Amino acid sequence: MDITINLADGVPIYRQIVNQVKYLAASGLLRPGEELPPIRTLALQLKVTPNTIVKAYDELERSGVVHKRQGSGTFVSEGRPRLAQRERQRIIDQRIDALLAEAHQLNFTVDDILRMLRERRAVMESGTSGELAKVRR
Amino acid sequence: MGQFIVDVNDLSRSFGRKTALDGVCFRAAVGQVYGLVGANGAGKTTLLKHLLGLLRAQSGSVRVFGLDPVRDPVGVLSRVGYLSEERELPEWMRVDELMRYTQAYHPTWDASYARELIEMFGLDPSKKIKELSKGMRAQAGLVAAVAHRPELLILDEPSSGLDAVVRRDILDAIVRTVADDGRTVIFSSHLLEEVERMSDHVTMLQDGRVTLSGELDDVRRGYHRTRVRFVESFDHPPVIDAALVMEGGGRTWSVIHNGSLEQFHRSVLALGGEVVESRDATLEEIFLARAGRNRQVVAA
Amino acid sequence: MLWEIWRVTRVEAAWRLALGIVGGLAVLAVFSSQREVIKDFSAAIALILIVLPHFVGWLSLAKLNSGRPGFPLYLLYTRPVRTAVLVAVPMAYLTALPAAIYLVSALLLRVTSGYPFPLLPAAAWIAALNLVVAATNWSARNRAIQMLGVMFATSAWLVLAIHRLTAVEIPGSYDWPPHLWPTLFDFPLTDYALIGAIGLASFGVAVASVARQRHGDAPAAMPRTVDFPGFPEDVVNLFRFPCPTSSATRAQLWFEMKSSGLPVLTMGLGLAISIPLVFAITRPIGFAHDYAPSWAGLCMLFVLMFGVNAFGIRWRQGRAFASAFEATQPYGTARLAGLKVLVRSVCVLPAMIAVGLSVWASLSFIAVGKGAEYLRSWLHVIEDAVQTLTDYQQVALAVVASIGVAVMIALIAAIMALAARYPRPLNIATSLYLLSWGLVLVLLALAGRRGIGLLFGPTRFIDAPAIVLATVYLSWRVFSERLLTLRSACGAVLVSAAFGAAWITVLRAAGVQLAGAPTMDAVWMLSPALLPLIASFLAPWSLSRIRHV
Numbered sequence: 007m008d009i010t011i012n013l014a015d016g017v018p019i020y021r022q023i024v025n026q027v028k029y030l031a032a033s034g035l036l037r038p039g040e041e042l043p044p045i046r047t048l049a050l051q052l053k054v055t056p057n058t059i060v061k062a063y064d065e066l067e068r069s070g071v072v073h074k075r076q077g078s079g080t081f082v083s084e085g086r087p088r089l090a091q092r093e094r095q096r097i098i099d100q101r102i103d104a105l106l107a108e109a110h111q112l113n114f115t116v117d118d119i120l121r122m123l124r125e126r127r128a129v130m131e132s133g134t135s136g137e138l139a140k141v142r143r
Numbered sequence: 144m145g146q147f148i149v150d151v152n153d154l155s156r157s158f159g160r161k162t163a164l165d166g167v168c169f170r171a172a173v174g175q176v177y178g179l180v181g182a183n184g185a186g187k188t189t190l191l192k193h194l195l196g197l198l199r200a201q202s203g204s205v206r207v208f209g210l211d212p213v214r215d216p217v218g219v220l221s222r223v224g225y226l227s228e229e230r231e232l233p234e235w236m237r238v239d240e241l242m243r244y245t246q247a248y249h250p251t252w253d254a255s256y257a258r259e260l261i262e263m264f265g266l267d268p269s270k271k272i273k274e275l276s277k278g279m280r281a282q283a284g285l286v287a288a289v290a291h292r293p294e295l296l297i298l299d300e301p302s303s304g305l306d307a308v309v310r311r312d313i314l315d316a317i318v319r320t321v322a323d324d325g326r327t328v329i330f331s332s333h334l335l336e337e338v339e340r341m342s343d344h345v346t347m348l349q350d351g352r353v354t355l356s357g358e359l360d361d362v363r364r365g366y367h368r369t370r371v372r373f374v375e376s377f378d379h380p381p382v383i384d385a386a387l388v389m390e391g392g393g394r395t396w397s398v399i400h401n402g403s404l405e406q407f408h409r410s411v412l413a414l415g416g417e418v419v420e421s422r423d424a425t426l427e428e429i430f431l432a433r434a435g436r437n438r439q440v441v442a443a
Numbered sequence: 444m445l446w447e448i449w450r451v452t453r454v455e456a457a458w459r460l461a462l463g464i465v466g467g468l469a470v471l472a473v474f475s476s477q478r479e480v481i482k483d484f485s486a487a488i489a490l491i492l493i494v495l496p497h498f499v500g501w502l503s504l505a506k507l508n509s510g511r512p513g514f515p516l517y518l519l520y521t522r523p524v525r526t527a528v529l530v531a532v533p534m535a536y537l538t539a540l541p542a543a544i545y546l547v548s549a550l551l552l553r554v555t556s557g558y559p560f561p562l563l564p565a566a567a568w569i570a571a572l573n574l575v576v577a578a579t580n581w582s583a584r585n586r587a588i589q590m591l592g593v594m595f596a597t598s599a600w601l602v603l604a605i606h607r608l609t610a611v612e613i614p615g616s617y618d619w620p621p622h623l624w625p626t627l628f629d630f631p632l633t634d635y636a637l638i639g640a641i642g643l644a645s646f647g648v649a650v651a652s653v654a655r656q657r658h659g660d661a662p663a664a665m666p667r668t669v670d671f672p673g674f675p676e677d678v679v680n681l682f683r684f685p686c687p688t689s690s691a692t693r694a695q696l697w698f699e700m701k702s703s704g705l706p707v708l709t710m711g712l713g714l715a716i717s718i719p720l721v722f723a724i725t726r727p728i729g730f731a732h733d734y735a736p737s738w739a740g741l742c743m744l745f746v747l748m749f750g751v752n753a754f755g756i757r758w759r760q761g762r763a764f765a766s767a768f769e770a771t772q773p774y775g776t777a778r779l780a781g782l783k784v785l786v787r788s789v790c791v792l793p794a795m796i797a798v799g800l801s802v803w804a805s806l807s808f809i810a811v812g813k814g815a816e817y818l819r820s821w822l823h824v825i826e827d828a829v830q831t832l833t834d835y836q837q838v839a840l841a842v843v844a845s846i847g848v849a850v851m852i853a854l855i856a857a858i859m860a861l862a863a864r865y866p867r868p869l870n871i872a873t874s875l876y877l878l879s880w881g882l883v884l885v886l887l888a889l890a891g892r893r894g895i896g897l898l899f900g901p902t903r904f905i906d907a908p909a910i911v912l913a914t915v916y917l918s919w920r921v922f923s924e925r926l927l928t929l930r931s932a933c934g935a936v937l938v939s940a941a942f943g944a945a946w947i948t949v950l951r952a953a954g955v956q957l958a959g960a961p962t963m964d965a966v967w968m969l970s971p972a973l974l975p976l977i978a979s980f981l982a983p984w985s986l987s988r989i990r991h992v
Contacts (some may be wrong), residue, residue, distance in 0.1 A: 195771055196770075196990075196991050197767060197770060197771070197990070197991065197992065198991065198992050199991045199992065213991045214924075214925060216773065216774070216775065216776065216990075216991075217773045217774065217775055218773075219773075220771055220772065220773035221773035225771050227767060227771075229767070231766065231767045231768045232768055233698075233702065233766075233768060234676075235676055235679045235680060235701075235702065240685075240686050243685065243686040243687075243688050243694070244686050244694050244697070244698060245772075246688045247686065247687060247688045247689065247690060247691050247693065247694030248691045248694065248772050248773055248774070249773070271680075
């Protein structure tokens with residue numbers, strides 16, 4: 007699994023892992039039913055404490071991106087997440103608010119944002135790994 | 144004993160007139176990684192030596208596995224693996240003799256694991272310790288410390304003076320210790336990046352006192368690095384509440400502060416500025432902000 | 444630089460001054476009301492006593508580089524000072540200080556006793572010895588050369604001194620009575636020239652080798668890592684046998700045997716073999732053969748010194764510490780102390796026996812000459828005394844000797860540990876002890892007591908109570924800290940009882956009657972029987988103090 011950790015970011019490590027796994031799942035680089043690396047292996051690979059991986063996997067399970075099967079590991083979930091509509095709305099609203107604030111700061115209009123949304127969507131669907139860097143935050 | 148395998152309570156220790164530790168409280172639970180950070184002479188090694196019984200508590204108490212390491216050295220040390228900063232190994236011993244010697248002391252020694260590690264590190268078992276380089280000594284000491292699968296692994300500045308290869312081996316050993324059977328690791332380090340990656344909990348010591356202690360993410364969430372832009376230009380850093388360190392010049396300043404974000408926003412607004420972006424501070428930034436010489440403000 | 448050396452050596456200098464003066468005064472006092480001849484003899488002993496402290500190299504300087512050969516002040520290499528100056532200052536200091544100490548002691552004795560203690564000539568001679576020893580210590584390439592060089596220099600110095608002093612033979616008295624001292628010690632200018640030449644030569648050699656060490660050419664450069672105490676690597680690595688993994692005790696036994704036990708045994712056997720060789724080789728050479736017994740004496744001294752530092756204290760830059768490696772192994776402190784002392788004793792004892800036997804054999808069969816005859820007569824005296832003992836008494840003597848050696852090793856190890864951990868309190872305690880000893884001696888002398896019996900006074904009033912008090916205090920400390928299990932304590936008591944029984948037997952054989960003696964005397968006579976108990980409490984306690992600082 008292609009994940010990198012950037013310490014200078016200020017984002018907690020487990021959150022970086024969560025975000026990247028979510029991206030990989032959403033963009034199809036991780037297929038539903040595929041197994042995530044065991045905690046020990048990923049910890050050794052990323053050089054982080056295993057408890058961080060545990061935290062990340064727990065969070066991913068909570069948001070429905072992955073599910074744990076007793077004794078055999080962690081697997082990417084099929085299809086839709088299991089969260090309630092309101093919960094999902096709240097998460098997205100948070101992201102939108104942050105995006106709008108930032109856009110205002112940088113002098114983009116809402117139309118610019120909408121246009122860029124579609125452009126980025128197209129890039130994600132084609133799954134170019136070079137664009138992964140922009141999603142690591 | 145509770146669920147803490149290490150319980151240090153109000154520990155104080157001085158050497159002559161110098162106070163090394165002052166009322167230090169430290170607890171370690173099973174299966175977690177604890178990072179100790181602090182400047183040179185802050186008391187990290189002193190604290191770790193108390194856990195091993197190399198130092199007696201002058202006031203306060205130290206309990207490891209519920210036992211006093213001074214009263215019961217066998218009960219404590221048989222379940223602890225230790226890598227010291229000076230890597231004091233007898234010069235005349237060969238690597239294989241060192242392994243056999245340590246094996247005799249620890250019934251839980253895993254010979255195949257030891258062999259695997261020695262092969263992986265590329266150590267020559269017939270070489271004497273004095274013929275080994277500094278990095279290989281650290282590796283030999285590490286094998287002796289982890290091969291008996293200790294319940295508690297104590298590492299004092301494990302990466303000091305070592306190259307990247309050996310450092311990676313040590314980090315791997317930490318990961319393996321925790322991942323397998325959830326044992327505990329306590330390590331002290333200068334390399335804050337390492338501590339940030341490898342710790343679940345971080346404790347910062349300054350002049351013998353604990354200035355910060357808690358889960359790494361919680362600690363970091365309490366500190367922010369915010370970029371601020373003001374309407375007017377400042378020659379000297381403007382005074383903002385809860386700001387620990389300020390860098391920058393003119394209109395744009397980078398501030399490291401603790402406390403709540405909203406309050407900070409309000410203070411900035413009051414001074415005629417606005418927040419450009421904000422994120423959690425890294426451990427290094429927190430450390431420098433708290434331990435750096437200019438505590439309040441710093442001009443870049 | 445001078446200030447630094449002063450700081451390092453000042454305590455030792457004070458001790459040398461004090462010991463010399465106190466020893467000299469004590470001897471003079473003890474024999475002050477005897478016949479003329481005895482008084483003269485005591486003056487000679489006093490002279491030896493104030494010269495003796497300067498025989499030994501400076502311990503505090505040697506601690507700076509763990510006693511290894513090489514310049515001890517190697518931390519000063521990076522100062523912008525020329526090597527010649529770097530060497531000259533300590534050498535001048537080492538010349539001036541012992542000479543000054545000697546002068547002060549000699550003057551004091553001269554004034555109080557009226558005997559013409561030599562001043563300048565002896566001081567110059569001492570200065571020369573110190574120069575040569577310092578040069579040897581600093582220039583030697585390895586331990587063996589260092590030890591041989593120092594031994595050679597010291598024996599050569601001794602030989603020349605004795606040769607000069609016994610030049611005049613006086614019938615009916617020993618060879619150098621005090622009234623002859625002014626003439627004996629009136630060195631001609633050639634002697635002073637010789638001393639000066641020796642001094643310059645040593646200085647030259649020292650500067651040359653320190654320069655090489657400074658620039659990294661010599662192996663005796665800055666010690667890179669923590670040094671292992673004592674025994675040379677080559678001897679440690681002579682015996683290779685695998686470490687047992689079945690139990691911790693066996694592994695620790697292996698460690699002790701390899702690192703100290705077997706080296707001691709080997710070196711002792713080596714010395715034992717060398718003694719008859721030296722005697723045999725020097726047989727055709729007249730004057731050298733006369734000094735072969737001093738080689739034997741030195742060997743015995745060395746073997747005794749092997750029993751020192753059983754706990755493995757080492758010095759780095761003048762500070763002492765014990766090995767953290769051993770301290771972090773899961774092994775009980777008391778058991779560790781016991782094991783270390785046991786292994787060391789088990790190896791020192793055979794070494795001592797071997798050297799003793801070889802001295803006896805050499806003197807009896809190989810040595811020839813007047814000196815040898817004299818020593819042989821002493822040997823016969825000892826042999827006859829031993830023959831008169833019954834079997835039980837011989838066994839008792841053997842028991843006292845062997846347990847005594849173990850007790851001595853344990854006590855020395857414990858004192859070194861305490862000196863490492865509490866240097867200042869130990870200094871104070873030792874000075875108080877010696878002071879009270881001296882005080883009792885003086886009081887008894889003033890009250891009219893004389894002779895050897897004078898020396899028994901302080902042992903009775905100070906040593907015996909000290910032993911009893913120490914036993915009580917240590918037992919309390921050891922039990923309150925739970926250092927010894929009940930089983931080991933019982934074992935210690937048993938060993939002490941066995942020692943006590945053997946000691947009583949030996950006393951009986953020496954003709955001492957205990958039954959009718961007053962209680963104070965009985966306690967005093969029996970107090971040495973408590974020594975094994977003290978040793979078995981003190982050793983774990985002191986090891987615990989350095990293991991858990």
